[in-house]
Amino acid sequence: MGISISLGISPRESFQDWIRFAQELDRREVDRLWLIDSQLAMKDVYTGLATAALHTSRLQLGTGVTNVITRHPTVTANAIAAISELSDGRALLGLGAGDSAVFGIGERPSKVAEVDAALRFFGAVLNGREGEWEDRSFRLPSEVPAAKVFLAVSQPRMCALAGRLADGAIIMGPAQPDLLARQVGWIRDGLAQAGRERSDFEICFVATISTSEDPDAALRDVRAWATGQARLLADFKELPDSLSGYREEITRAKETYDYSEHLSTRAGHAGAISDEFVRALAIVGSAEECRQRLRALLDVGVDDLVFPLMGSGRLERLDRLADDIVPALQA
Numbered sequence: 001m002g003i004s005i006s007l008g009i010s011p012r013e014s015f016q017d018w019i020r021f022a023q024e025l026d027r028r029e030v031d032r033l034w035l036i037d038s039q040l041a042m043k044d045v046y047t048g049l050a051t052a053a054l055h056t057s058r059l060q061l062g063t064g065v066t067n068v069i070t071r072h073p074t075v076t077a078n079a080i081a082a083i084s085e086l087s088d089g090r091a092l093l094g095l096g097a098g099d100s101a102v103f104g105i106g107e108r109p110s111k112v113a114e115v116d117a118a119l120r121f122f123g124a125v126l127n128g129r130e131g132e133w134e135d136r137s138f139r140l141p142s143e144v145p146a147a148k149v150f151l152a153v154s155q156p157r158m159c160a161l162a163g164r165l166a167d168g169a170i171i172m173g174p175a176q177p178d179l180l181a182r183q184v185g186w187i188r189d190g191l192a193q194a195g196r197e198r199s200d201f202e203i204c205f206v207a208t209i210s211t212s213e214d215p216d217a218a219l220r221d222v223r224a225w226a227t228g229q230a231r232l233l234a235d236f237k238e239l240p241d242s243l244s245g246y247r248e249e250i251t252r253a254k255e256t257y258d259y260s261e262h263l264s265t266r267a268g269h270a271g272a273i274s275d276e277f278v279r280a281l282a283i284v285g286s287a288e289e290c291r292q293r294l295r296a297l298l299d300v301g302v303d304d305l306v307f308p309l310m311g312s313g314r315l316e317r318l319d320r321l322a323d324d325i326v327p328a329l330q331a
Contacts, residue, residue: 001298002016002031003326005318006064006206006308008042009035019055020047024315026056026321033304034064034094034170035161040104041262046079055088062092065152068110069102073133078213078279079127081144084126093122095151099232100262112157119165120163120228122149150204154232156186157244168202170306174229174281175207177203178240184301204304205297209283211290211320222282224261224270225310228282231257243280249273265311287324294329 005025009018033052039044047274049061063082066076075095084091087167095118117133118325122257124131126147130139148167153159162169163186171183184203191198208229210221230253233243243250261267278284283293294305309317 001304001326001330003029003318003322004034004204004306005030006034007036007310007314008038008123008307010045011041011044013292015043015047016178016207017050018043021052021314022052023055025318026059028315028318030059030061030318032060032092032144032304032306034062034092036278037066037070038262039062039082040071040260041100042126043294046083049083049091050086053083053090056087058090060090061087061096064152065094065096065150067096067098068114069098070105073121074125074138077122077131077138077140080126080147081142082253084147085142090294091145091147091292093126093147093149094152095149095166096172097158099258101181103306104259107314110193111331112161115151116161116165119149119161123165134240148204153187154183155235156182159183159186160190160193161198162185163192163201164194166201167202171203171205171302172229173232174243175283175293175297176242176280177300178181178242180205180297180300180302182240189223202303203301204232204306205302206292207283207297207305208281208308208310209290209294211285211287211324213286214273215284218284219275220265221279221311222284223273223278224267225264225308226281227253227257227267227270227272228262230254230277246273246277246280249277254325263273266306272287289305291328292324297304298329307316 035045035048080093113164121133150168151162151166152170154173189306206226210218212218233250234254256269256272283290
């Protein structure tokens with residue numbers, strides 16, 4: 001496990017500042033960057049990835065995550081191919097059914113069958129083969145380094161689909177081992193169905209964390225993200241024991257969520273859930289408290305942790321991860 005991070009380019013951030021930030025990530029030996037694709041809340045993901053590719057030398061660069069509704073799959077494939085070429089093969093495609101980018105334009109996420117077709121299409125064209133989409137065959141116009149495809153998952157059918165067809169999974173959701181164990185199990189079911197080995201598949205978990213010694217500050221850091229996760233839980237048919245007592249707050253989070261403020265630490269919907277529920281969803285507290293919770297998640301069977309860097313002071317947050325959290329987990 002190295003250091004993987006997730007973030008978006010704020011509308012208030014210039015691309016020149018973004019380039020300098022990406023260079024700092026590279027200099028500090030961050031292994032992987034997942035850049036958020038949410039066109040109404042953040043700056044363009046592919047411009048961000050392309051400029052980062054041109055100004056870094058080791059950082060893996062992926063969409064975190066995109067969808068097949070706001071962009072046609074051929075457009076996405078060509079864009080990822082360009083990032084792969086610019087970065088000498090450091091590109092990754094993070095794909096999902098669609099969340100803030102899709103809801104923000106009044107559309108609905110892709111169905112599982114549509115994501116299945118998309119995984120088959122991207123798996124072919126990003127490896128130099130002909131792929132099929134909606135009864136038509138396509139091939140990219142030029143050969144480029146192959147790019148792995150990761151699927152963002154939370155529910156049973158998507159987890160199993162990732163195990164069958166993707167190169168890896170990005171598990172989105174609460175930092176609760178009982179739910180995570182279910183999700184890892186669903187992925188393993190998909191691997192078994194496809195006759196694939198667990199060793200050939202990477203499971204990543206998005207671990208939203210704040211190690212501030214000030215409890216109120218720690219909660220402010222992660223509250224907006226936690227509210228976003230709470231409204232997604234409304235779609236679960238069955239909640240794990242650790243979250244079953246928060247149904248009323250889950251409903252309120254879904255009803256009040258504003259997609260134009262997706263992941264903004266200033267979001268008005270951030271007050272929809274209680275402090276107790278925020279702590280259940282995210283990882284907050286002292287460095288040792290956070291390490292204990294992360295170890296419990298890794299013990300479930302996760303290969304890599306993805307740390308969102310939200311709000312101001314991103315490099316300071318990264319330094320705390322690099323100094324106080326990740327080395328202990330690697331050991």
